[in-house]
Amino acid sequence: MHGRCAGRIVETEAYLGLEDLAAHASRGLTGRTRVLFGPPGHAYVYLIYGMYECLNLVAEPEGSPGCVLVRALEPLAGIALMRRRRPTARRVEQLCSGPGRLTMALGITRKLYGASVSHGALTVRNWADGPGFDVEVTARVGVRHCADWPLRFHMAGSRFVSGVSPARRA
DNA sequence: CAATAGATCATCT
C-alpha cells in the first residue's frame, strides 16, 4: 500500500466453492481464479465493473476455493494518505466503506494478486486482544445468484460498514 | 430522501 495505511476489518462476505453460484470459483479453475484454488492466506484481487478492484483473502485449504471479500475497514492509520486518493473529499467513515472504496483508499490493485497476508505490503494481523463485538449476519450485497444466503458479516453498530445511511451515522 | 443511469474493461463463452 502507499505509505503506511492500516485499518480494522468491520465487514466481510464469504464466497464458497462449486455450490456457491455467486462465487467466481464456482465456474472452476481459470486464469483469474487460480489463486483461489491455492493455499489460504493469499490475496485474490480482481477488477469489477471495469473500474474497481476488490480484495479477497483465500480462506480454505489448497484445492478448496473458498475466500472472504473484505467489504469495509475502519481506518486506523494513514488517513491523510487515504484522503488524497481519487474520491472527492469525504468523511472518514466513508473512506473505506465498500469493497471498491477501500482498495482505492489503500492503493490495493491486482499487482497484489496472490500476495501473502503474513508479510509484505498486504499484512493482515489478528486483533487477538481487541475488544469483543457482536457480529450481524445478512445476505450478500449485489449478487444475483444465491442472493439470500446469509454470508455477509459485519460488526454490529459500526459506522464504517457499507450501506449505512448518513442519517444513521449519528 | 429514493431511484436510476452511466462509466468502463478483464474475463469467459
Add this chain to the structure above:
DNA sequence: GATGATCTATTGC
C-alpha cells in the same frame, strides 16, 4: 459479445 461480489452523480418526488 455479454457480463459483473461497484460507485458516483443526477434526477425526480
